[in-house]
Amino acid sequence: MLRINSIRKGIVIDHIKPGYGMKIYEYLKLQDANFTVALIMNAISRKYGRKDMIKIENVIDLDLAMLGFIDPKITVNIIEDEVIKEKINLSLPDRIEGVIECKNPRCITSEEREIVHKFVLIDKEKAIYKCEYCDHIYQGR
Amino acid sequence: MLKGRHLIDSQDLTVRELKSIFDLTTEIINRPKDFSYICDGKILGTLFYEPSTRTKFSFEAAMLRLGGKILGFSEPGSSSVSKGENLPDTLRTVGTYADIIALRHPKEGAPRYGAMYSPVPIINAGDGGHQHPTQTLADIYTILQVKERLDNLTIGLCGDLKFGRTVHSLIKAMTRYDNVKLVLISPKELKVPENIKIEVLESKGIEYLEVEKLEDVIDILDVLYMTRVQKERFFNEADYIRLKDSYILDLKKLEPAKEDLAILHPLPRVNEIKMEVDDDKRAYYFQQVKNGMYVRMALIIKLLGVD
Numbered sequence: 001m002l003r004i005n006s007i008r009k010g011i012v013i014d015h016i017k018p019g020y021g022m023k024i025y026e027y028l029k030l031q032d033a034n035f036t037v038a039l040i041m042n043a044i045s046r047k048y049g050r051k052d053m054i055k056i057e058n059v060i061d062l063d064l065a066m067l068g069f070i071d072p073k074i075t076v077n078i079i080e081d082e083v084i085k086e087k088i089n090l091s092l093p094d095r096i097e098g099v100i101e102c103k104n105p106r107c108i109t110s111e112e113r114e115i116v117h118k119f120v121l122i123d124k125e126k127a128i129y130k131c132e133y134c135d136h137i138y139q140g141r
Numbered sequence: 142m143l144k145g146r147h148l149i150d151s152q153d154l155t156v157r158e159l160k161s162i163f164d165l166t167t168e169i170i171n172r173p174k175d176f177s178y179i180c181d182g183k184i185l186g187t188l189f190y191e192p193s194t195r196t197k198f199s200f201e202a203a204m205l206r207l208g209g210k211i212l213g214f215s216e217p218g219s220s221s222v223s224k225g226e227n228l229p230d231t232l233r234t235v236g237t238y239a240d241i242i243a244l245r246h247p248k249e250g251a252p253r254y255g256a257m258y259s260p261v262p263i264i265n266a267g268d269g270g271h272q273h274p275t276q277t278l279a280d281i282y283t284i285l286q287v288k289e290r291l292d293n294l295t296i297g298l299c300g301d302l303k304f305g306r307t308v309h310s311l312i313k314a315m316t317r318y319d320n321v322k323l324v325l326i327s328p329k330e331l332k333v334p335e336n337i338k339i340e341v342l343e344s345k346g347i348e349y350l351e352v353e354k355l356e357d358v359i360d361i362l363d364v365l366y367m368t369r370v371q372k373e374r375f376f377n378e379a380d381y382i383r384l385k386d387s388y389i390l391d392l393k394k395l396e397p398a399k400e401d402l403a404i405l406h407p408l409p410r411v412n413e414i415k416m417e418v419d420d421d422k423r424a425y426y427f428q429q430v431k432n433g434m435y436v437r438m439a440l441i442i443k444l445l446g447v448d
């Protein structure tokens with residue numbers, strides 16, 4: 001099996017649904033990072049069969065709010081001195097901008113160039129968002 | 142303070158702000174001469190990205206009766222919009238000429254988007270199947286005029302509740318008053334959208350009933366709000382033909398209704414209210430049209446801050 005060394009300090013984003021690792025990598029703009037990043041795809045997981053993982057070295061202050069929206073099963077561990085210092089509980093972000101698109105074919109977002117898709121959380125339990133422009137529902141999970 | 146604000150969604154106005162608009166509306170109706178120069182030197186821009194002669198006339202008549210002037214277009218084909226100009230640029234441009242803008246757009250959410258860029262107040266004059274808040278002002282003012290109250294009412298909404306923007310705006314606004322019950326009468330294909338159910342009816346714990354037939358509930362209603370089943374809202378012709386006659390109000394259907402029922406309709410109608418109903422004392426839809434102009438007058442005054 002491919003081995004990736006454990007990190008001394010940084011973030012481990014684990015239990016990502018297979019195939020979603022790249023999406024998160026792109027969302028966090030890790031391709032532009034000036035620190036070491038490992039994207040591991042299709043790793044074997046005791047819990048879920050297969051999973052993706054991202055290890056980020058030396059950085060611990062990334063904005064991870066969106067991860068809870070992408071997949072609430074994702075776990076995030078902050079590593080310092082090679083031990084888990086903090087497990088972050090992911091919650092749904094109150095607002096989402098420029099990540100998901102409104103599915104209402106009559107929405108203004110379907111017509112205007114360069115418009116930023118914006119959503120507001122209206123039901124935390126059910127993970128329901130609405131489009132800020134047309135109020136159309138977006139089911140988060 | 143309403144000066145400088147936009148009106149995009151009927152919930153943008155608090156109950157108190159609505160009352161201030163209605164009080165001013167009553168003053169205008171009682172003493173129209175006192176207001177005939179109040180907007181002297183002001184310009185209303187009417188940007189109608191889809192034709193709606195009725196709403197456009199109502200806005201224009203309102204501004205002219207206040208002594209203001211108007212400019213605008215009623216079809217984008219005749220303007221730079223047809224050359225592909227985006228909405229923010231159009232509004233920023235027109236906002237340098239006009240003091241206030243009424244925006245009608247076939248796309249839902251266009252007024253909200255436009256308001257982010259407009260230097261002057263935007264009034265949503267109808268956006269797709271989404272909202273039509275100035276119609277709601279006319280609707281509520283008429284209910285207030287007829288019923289002398291806005292609480293303790295059972296309101297029936299009948300017809301196309303899915304794409305009927307006036308219905309969405311009215312539900313959002315009326316459910317803020319005490320003990321307002323809703324009876325939603327529509328074919329199952331044209332029920333109130335989920336976002337209204339989640340955000341308004343369920344979150345506020347509003348008592349509501351969904352039924353398919355007007356006959357089953359007409360006797361319990363204080364207000365009956367009829368809407369047009371619009372052909373262009375249907376995805377196919379067959380559905381339209383099958384459903385269009387299901388929700389027509391005539392004198393026979395009205396027999397079991399309350400003596401003091403108020404029948405409203407945002408107009409224009411096609412055939413959902415038979416002309417024989419027009420002479421019934423419970424028909425208030427022409428009064429509602431007139432009120433539409435007066436509430437727009439009051440709104441323009443408030444948003445411009447010239448009162």
Ligand SMILES: [Zn+2]
Pocket residue numbers: 102103104107108109131132133134135136250
């Ligand atoms: Zn939308």
